[in-house]
Amino acid sequence: MKHLLILLSLLLLSFPFFGQENGVLYQYETSTGIKWKTFGNEKVQPKYEGEIKSGDMWFILHGLGVIKFPYDGKSVVGEWKKGKEWNTKHRKRDGTLIGKFENGKYVGQ
Numbered sequence: 808m809k810h811l812l813i814l815l816s817l818l819l820l821s822f823p824f825f826g827q828e829n830g831v832l833y834q835y836e837t838s839t840g841i842k843w844k845t846f847g848n849e850k851v852q853p854k855y856e857g858e859i860k861s862g863d864m865w866f867i868l869h870g871l872g873v874i875k876f877p878y879d880g881k882s883v884v885g886e887w888k889k890g891k892e893w894n895t896k897h898r899k900r901d902g903t904l905i906g907k908f909e910n911g912k913y914v915g916q
Contacts, residue, residue: 829858857870
C-alpha cells in the first residue's frame with residue numbers, strides 16, 4: 808500500500824496541473840478581443856514562448872514566458888496569471904526598460 812501511494816504521488820506530480828504546459832503561441836486580434844493560437848507567423852505577429860494553460864479550444868498565458876513583437880523589437884518578459892500580466896517587464900529592442908507590471912498592476916518605469 809505504501810509503495811502504491813508513493814507511485815501515485817510521483818505520477819500526479821510529474822504531469823501538468825490542470826492543462827499547464829509549455830508552448831509557443833501567436834497573437835490574433837479578433838472582434839471579441841485578443842486570442843492566442845498555436846499557429847502563426849513570427850515575422851508579423853507577436854509570439855509568446857512559455858508556460859500556458861490549455862483547454863479543448865483555448866489557450867491562456869499562465870506562468871513564466873516571453874512575448875516578442877516583430878514590428879518594433881519590443882519584448883515583455885515575466886509572469887502571467889490567467890492570461891493577465893502579473894510581474895512583467897517591457898523592454899525596447901536595445902533592452903531599455905519602458906514599463907512593468909507588479910502584482911497585476913501597471914507601475915510604469
